[in-house]
Amino acid sequence: MxxxxxxxxxxxxxxxxxxxxxxxxxxxxxxxxxxxxxxxxxxxxxxxxxxxxxxxxxxxxxxxxxxxxxxxxxxxxxxxxxxxxxxxxxAYSGAIAESTLGYLLYFLRGFNEAVKNQAGHFWQQPARSDLDVLANQKVVIYGTGSIGQAIANLLNGFGNYPFGVNRSGHGVTGFQGAVAMQDDADLVKDADIIINAMPATSETTHYFNEAYFNQLNGLRIFVNVGRGKSVDEQALMHALLYQNVLHAALDVFENEPLPKDSKLWNYPNVLITPHQTGFAPDxxxxxxxxxxxxxxxxxxxxxxxxxxxxxxxxx
Amino acid sequence: MxxxxxxxxxxxxxxxxxxxxxxxxxxxxxxxxxxxxxxxxxxxxxxxxxxxxxxxxxxxxxxxxxxxxxxxxxxxxxxxxxxxxxxxxxAYSGAIAESTLGYLLYFLRGFNEAVKNQAGHFWQQPARSDLDVLANQKVVIYGTGSIGQAIANLLNGFGNYPFGVNRSGHGVTGFQGAVAMQDDADLVKDADIIINAMPATSETTHYFNEAYFNQLNGLRIFVNVGRGKSVDEQALMHALLYQNVLHAALDVFENEPLPKDSKLWNYPNVLITPHQTGFAPDxxxxxxxxxxxxxxxxxxxxxxxxxxxxxxxxx
Structure with missing residues (x-):
């Protein structure tokens, strides 16, 4: 048949x-x-x-x-x-990983400010200490599947060995270590960069909420290339306002398309891409x-x- | 004494x-x-x-x-x-190389358009074919010294093996091949990305001039992290206007600071950083x-x- x-x-x-x-x-x-x-x-x-x-x-x-x-x-x-x-x-992991590295370098290498200064024809060098390189960053990746591994693999080329967070805390190639989700508190409180690459499940819904962001103190970059539902956007905006989080790069949102009246569009330290990090011709x-x-x-x-x-x- | x-x-x-x-x-x-x-x-x-x-x-x-x-x-x-x-x-090669990768991903992963759309609260996904990954790009790096090698090394981690251009055409680790400056015509005419990392000398002054850009046909990204004097900025702007070059990322300029009335600031497909690609805290x-x-x-x-x-x- x-x-x-x-x-x-x-x-x-x-x-x-x-x-x-x-x-x-x-x-x-x-x-x-x-x-x-x-x-x-x-x-x-x-x-x-x-x-x-x-x-x-x-x-x-x-x-x-x-x-x-x-x-x-x-x-x-x-x-x-x-x-x-x-x-x-x-199918999308390689492209998502490249986009994620692009996000990190956008903020680490000062492009965020440069773009704004360019609009005003304003030549303003940052302090040397405002910029940094990936090898100096403590990176934590939530989700150590295909996407998380692809990101870790690229980071390794920059001399960076990230930490992973997954369901059981099992170790994964390319990571210097991993913990289970319920044991992440010690790991994240002094992280420089946190990347969400988890699928949307009942366990990950609003995982990144007010209590989560409150334990951070000046996180350099928060990235979401997983699913929008994992992040409580109100809590993230609050964290950006109070500098628990300094910069965010977001490709996915609680509601897509991100509504025109969302305040997220206006945050000067947020880079928004419209669910495109995985796009590639092939x-x-x-x-x-x-x-x-x-x-x-x-x-x-x-x-x-x-x-x-x-x-x-x-x- | x-x-x-x-x-x-x-x-x-x-x-x-x-x-x-x-x-x-x-x-x-x-x-x-x-x-x-x-x-x-x-x-x-x-x-x-x-x-x-x-x-x-x-x-x-x-x-x-x-x-x-x-x-x-x-x-x-x-x-x-x-x-x-x-x-x-x-001392600066590692940071310059990271900035350069950031430039490439900025354009390859569609951040250039995303930043503009964000300002207008505009959710506009690109076509899949508008974005691409580094492994698919033919990259040519002018200058295979410390900076060029650091860039090549990072590219290798993305599965990309660039071509080099140097004085004698000698091969260098991390490159899939190299040619001498006077023999670069065949190499560059179908390149996707060209990166200048040469020092300023009498030989490199205005190396990237009108005749140079005229041989290109829709070059995806031109990067200058070498010296400003190597690029004839008038010729580059002409090339951007006539799409011999589609995007450019520039850290160095013929005159620094880039004068407030330079038309370069206004080009929508140019990313300008103020001679900062090498900055790092250490x-x-x-x-x-x-x-x-x-x-x-x-x-x-x-x-x-x-x-x-x-x-x-x-x-």
């Missing part, structure tokens, strides 16, 4: 042929309503995805996302109906590889091996 | 004692006019340096600069009077090491071994 894959994420004709050779017929997104017997979904639609799952004419067994996070899926329904999910973890290539490799085992025996998400944990 | 060193660059009491132990007496900058028998100058004064050299009460044999470049010294006079010069090459530490090591041999037999500049070449 030929499996049917509904492609909310467009596939090229060549990719469609390749899947056909593997025994999988591609249904274009436009046919989401009329198609029947859909067993696989590639990508997602916030508008129509759940309706496809709930349509009794289909029997979806597997969703391959094109994102690393899976928090926007109807996870309760998916758990209840034993649908498997594979994600695109890794993003789609590794994701199709994940799909194709998973299709291969799925058509044989229903098993999946690449980037299998833990639906109960939510990532 | 005790040598006397005129310290245009301030020395700490501890450093002064250390030099005294080596048989060298420190004369503070304030006594430049009254002091006699000065044989060494540490640092420089554009206002008074030449007068100290020309004062018949002194006999200056050696100048230790606190800069990597020596182009601002009265080189004709120095050559004529066989004064030795040692520079501070290496800049002074390696420079005193150079001075102390050179003093050691100088008091013994008049020889110098650390960072000896080639005064005839001017760097």
């Amino acid at each position: 030929t499996e049917k894959i509904l492609a909310f994420q467009a596939l090229t004709p060549a990719q469609t042929r390749e899947l056909a050779d593997q025994g999988v017929a591609v249904v274009p997104a436009s046919e989401w309503q009329s198609a029947t017997e859909i067993s696989i979904i590639f990508g997602w639609s916030r508008q129509h995805g759940l309706a496809v799952l709930q349509n009794p004419a289909n029997q979806v067994k597997w969703i391959q996302t094109v994102s690393a996070g899976i928090d926007y899926l109807p996870l309760d329904w998916i758990r209840e109906h034993h649908i498997q999910v594979t994600n695109a973890s890794g 993003n789609a290539l590794p994701i199709f590889d994940y799909l194709r490799d998973n299709v291969e085992s799925f058509v044989q025996d229903g098993s999946l091996h690449v980037n299998v998400a833990d639906v109960s944990r939510g990532y | 005790t040598e006397k060193i005129l310290a245009f660059q301030a020395l700490t009491p501890a450093q002064t004692r250390e030099l005294a132990d080596q048989g060298v007496a420190v004369v503070p900058a304030s006594e430049w006019q009254s002091a006699t028998e000065i044989s060494i100058i540490f640092g420089w004064s554009r206002q008074h340096g030449l007068a100290v050299l020309q004062n018949p009460a002194n006999q200056v044999k050696w100048i230790q600069t606190v800069s990597a470049g020596i182009d601002y010294l009265p080189l004709d006079w120095i050559r004529e009077h066989h004064i030795q010069v040692t520079n501070a090459s290496g 800049n002074a530490l390696p420079i005193f090491d150079y001075l102390r090591d050179n003093v050691e041999s100088f008091v013994q037999d008049g020889s110098l071994h650390v960072n000896v500049a080639d005064v005839s070449r001017g760097y």
Whole structure:
């Protein structure tokens, strides 16, 4: 029997042929309503995805996302109906890591002030002690998966060996050490740079809240390239105002697009990018590889091996 | 006989004692006019340096600069009077290299547009193809000395192996190849990123001129962390206007401070920093090491071994 894959994420004709050779017929997104017997979904639609799952004419067994996070899926329904999910973890990690290094250097090397001074044609050298190099910074990365490891790997090239924070405190290559989330207090109170690269789960929701920021004292840079829900934005703005945090670079937000009237836009020591740190021209290539490799085992025996998400944990 | 060193660059009491132990007496900058028998100058004064050299009460044999470049010294006079010069090459290379990587990521990762959009509270994602990662860029670095090597070393950590341009075309570690300056045409015409890290000499003056930029076609990023005189700023602005060059990051200028009425300030695709890429809190530490090591041999037999500049070449 030929499996049917509904492609909310467009596939090229060549990719469609390749899947056909593997025994999988591609249904274009436009046919989401009329198609029947859909067993696989590639990508997602916030508008129509759940309706496809709930349509009794289909029997979806597997969703391959094109994102690393899976928090926007109807996870309760998916758990209840034993649908498997594979994600695109890794496809964006290299680009996100480069963006993160760019964030750090933007503030460490004084570009934040330079950009403002340029607008006023103002030649104003900083004090030497205002700028610094990465090797001198104590960096703590929350999340030691694909993104956290890619960031650590780049930092190592600058002679910097970061600390990691993860669920169990297990050590990871590229990090000089790691602690479990509940044991992070001693680690972060004298950190220079804190980077969030955790997925959005119930455990990480508003992890960076008022109590968290209150334990910091002049943190040089806070970065969020994980998910917006992990940060209580009101608490972060308060921390910026009272200099518990001196600079922040944010790519993700509690509400996206960040509302036009959010006060975050105005903070002079905040760099805002619109959920773009993972963008690169060739993003789609590794994701199709994940799909194709998973299709291969799925058509044989229903098993999946690449980037299998833990639906109960939510990532 | 005790040598006397005129310290245009301030020395700490501890450093002064250390030099005294080596048989060298420190004369503070304030006594430049009254002091006699000065044989060494540490640092420089554009206002008074030449007068100290020309004062018949002194006999200056050696100048230790606190800069990597020596182009601002009265080189004709120095050559004529066989004064030795040692520079501070290496003291700033790490910081300059980090700034340079920051420049590249600023444009590659779309921060240039994000900063403008933030000012207008404007959430505007770029196209995926507008952003890119360093591994995909063809980078050409002019100058393969201490600064060029430090930049190449950081690039290597991003999976990027740049090309070098130097006087003879000799290969250098961290580069995938190098050519001599006169043979650079084939190399640069399809480059994505060109970085100038050459010293200011008669050979490098206005090296990047109209003819140079005309051979480029949509160069993604031009960086100048060498010397301002190497770039014809009029030609660069013309190239930016006609998109031979798409973005530029500049730390040094033909005239510094960059005049308030320079049109360069206004270019939307230019990032201007005020000659600060080398700044770091601990800049002074390696420079005193150079001075102390050179003093050691100088008091013994008049020889110098650390960072000896080639005064005839001017760097």
